[in-house]
Amino acid sequence: MDATANHPEREHPGKETPREEVETVTIRFCGDSGDGMQLTGTEFTKSTAIAGNDLATFPDYPAEIRAPAGTLPGVSGFQIHFSSRDIYTPGDAPDVLVAMNPAALKTNLPDLVAGGVLIVNKDAFSDVNLQKAGYGQNPLDDESLARKYRFFKVDISGLTERALAGSGLTSKEVALCKNMFALGLMFWMYGRPMEATIAGIRRKFAKKPQIAEANVKVIHAGFNYGETAEMFAHKYEVKPARLPPGRYRNVTGNQATALGLAAAAQKAGVRLFLGSYPITPASDILHELSYLKNYGVTTFQAEDEIAGIGSAIGAAYGGALAVTTTSGPGMALKTEAMGLAIMLELPLVIIDVQRGGPSTGLPTKTEQADLLQAVYGRNSEAPLPVIAASSPADCFGAAYEAFRIAVQYMTPVILLTDGYLGNGSEPWLIPNVEKLRPIEVKYRRDPEGFQPYARDPKTLARPWVIPGTPGLEHRIGGLEKDFTTGSVSYDPQNHERMVRIRAEKVAGIAKGLAPTEVFGKPEGDLLVVGWGGTYGALHQAAEQLQAKGNRVSHLHLRYLNPLPPDVGDILRRFRHVLVAELNLGQLAKILRATYLVDAASYNKIQGKPFKIAEIVNRCREILEPDGARA
Amino acid sequence: MSANPLPVTPPLTKKDFQSDQDVRWCPGCGDYVILAQVQRVLPELGIPRENIVVISGIGCSSRFPYYMNTYGMHSIHGRAPAIATGLKVARPELSVWVATGDGDGLSIGGNHTIHVLRRNVDMKILLFNNRIYGLTKGQYSPTSQVGMKSKSSPYGSLDAPFDPLRLALGAGGTFVARAVDAEPAHLTEVLRRAAHHKGTAFIEIYQNCVVFNDGAFDYMTEKAAREETRLVLTHGKPLVFGKAKDKGIRLNPKLEPEVFQIGREGDLSQCLVHDETSETLAWILAHLQPPKFPTPVGVFRAVSAPTYDAGVHEQEEEVRGKKGAGDLAKLLGSGETWTVS
Structure with a gap:
């Protein structure tokens, strides 16, 4: 057994590893796309959910189904962020990195936080794999890794093979189980319940009990390895989060x-x-x-x-x-x-x-x-x-x-x-x-006074008439309609009227919207505006800035067309407006055009979500112009 | 005394299917004939008018729904079969008809045409083939002959044309037929057959464009010539044509079709006998091209096969039988759950 000797408690064999309480952890599993990292991550997520933590996950996988094994483009990752408090993003940077091969190490190590836990499958660091990942020499021999990180070299492949000796599985089948070893080890490290995963595996492989039991055995082997290998300084405890009561x-x-x-x-x-x-x-x-x-x-x-x-x-x-x-x-x-x-x-x-x-x-x-x-x-x-x-x-x-x-x-x-x-x-x-708010479907059935494009005076909606309704036979199509009868019309005035009424109908949806919520004070120095999937990062960035006493609020738009009627007023109540988007400033363009507001843009176009820190830093630059910053 | 007697609905007539819109095809257009024959056949079917839907794409032929007093949709170029599929799957009780043309159905919408045939969705597709783009004023179409001079091919078209029937057969069409605007009685007969088919019924209708491709089918529609140039298919009857019924189609030793003089070059027993259930024969017939052969009209292929739309609902019933009707609360709460108190 080869474990890196950076372990303070190594001299005390037999001592129960202490469980250290932490609030928040981000783990990233990464390996070749054939290494089963998505499954490993999903299973860890399942047990983390059962443990009652708040969590967010981010699978990151290549476009190729199977890029050549061992290469950099073939690396697949799964990140999970879990916590005893509310969280909104899958975590900026991993605290724990599990790398199953050299290519995974190479592409993911730059993200690992300094002092983070690094676990590698040392058996995968063969000459061939090192070459595919573009390593001139074996990075595991680099002593700086042990200085920068809590670094563990584990012979995951070898231990998996030994756990399955005599199982009757082919060597290929055995190799496919190694992700379960890493999963078992993480289960141990974070005290996760394993029952749901084990039951799930037995269900999934109900027709191949041999495979099911092999996977279960390897999970246990990984778990027991953590327990007995005497190489891990800590195991961690992340207490359940205080989420609103209910079933999740x-x-x-x-x-x-x-x-x-x-x-x-x-x-x-x-x-x-x-x-x-x-x-x-x-x-x-x-x-x-x-x-x-x-x-x-x-x-x-x-x-x-x-x-x-x-x-x-x-x-x-x-x-x-x-x-x-x-x-x-x-x-x-x-x-x-x-x-x-x-x-x-x-x-x-x-x-x-x-x-x-x-x-x-x-x-x-x-x-x-x-x-x-x-x-x-x-x-x-x-x-x-x-x-x-x-x-x-x-x-x-x-x-x-x-x-x-x-x-x-x-x-x-x-x-x-x-x-x-x-x-x-x-x-x-x-x-x-x-x-759940009711959704009322009403098909028009009454032929009396029927016109296909007669509108509801409030919503401007036309009636929904479905084929099979006697007496309402009519034709619709892509040609312009007469305002009243719905028949084809090429009349110029009618066309303008129809263009306007279609626009008015959509614009009118705004009237039915609830007031827009702002996270933080309704006025202040900086309003961070976003929409869509950036919510978590923007929300937590605002939260961090508010905690430090900054007058920063966050507005996240669900309704992008039409915009809610109160958005203009909200924007005007802040000295600065920063629109953060994973594009070149599309919402910013709409807001500037609609409200003549001097909104600045913060953009990232890397195929990746925002990190909280990126938003915080950009906000600080606005809040503390150059002179004020040390 | 019995409760409310069922209301007596008078049988529908052709007039019931005529909409209030002025028909605006060019005077003399073959489309008028097709419209009239469809309006003639529909009342015979016993289907309530409100259960009939005509969906079209773009092109002269696609104005069709406006003139039918049924439900109808004049949609976008080439997409009618896709829209009709969604409608038929959602509402299998409806009788769904698609009006399309050689440009709409074979060029921009070719993909939907082959896939609806492959799935055998229960609908009738009337493909008006005039071998020209009429609505855009005279460019060659995917069924125009090589060498055709048109607005966009002043030196002659280089495009090899599609044969719509071979395409339909190749896509697995369960009902494949050809008719001609110039022979309304025969067209009516083919439409009637199509209307009763369960599955995709594909009818290519040769249709004369009086403005941009006038006379394209004269060779087989002119009274004087047609007995020699077109072959009327009848299930169970030998493939015989000619004014004197003296010509037949048989297979030569290389299994290729050939025309022979009945009596002089062989007897009637050598003649191929039409069988709508034979895929091989349908292929042979679809390959009969002028001037060497007469152009066959009628039902090339008619076989019974499961329809996609019925399959969708059968599968749904099957799953419901096994799993019971869905319970939304159960669905939302499925998988691994935990409770926070």
């Missing part, structure tokens, strides 16, 4: 989105129809919903993105709550059909799980650069409401809200989430079904 589960943003859509349809009492073409990182919504056939959920895997939205338009025409899900490039393809949905004035939800672009861009990385596309990206005057989810769990409410607006105003609605929200997870307080 862990959800990813994509799961929460799917559940929000299903819940909306159930509450409305109509069929949910999803027309979708697989695309990263949105496909999980399709996967989740495809299981829910007994809930009146129809999923249609279309031949392309256009058929995805086309079929959804057809289903909406037929009276279903219809949705199409995609990411940036797919959004571009759906554009013309969105215009049709605007013209038809049918309820439809379009979900864009944003990713790095343009074009194919960074398919597995996050970005917020589709905002202008969502708000403006169609031919002619084609307004539609745009809303955004702010955290993985918030995707539930956002998806639900998208349908509420779509049905109430008879309009397509765009919901923006992103790869970080879609794949990231956090605990979710399971909502009470009875208390």
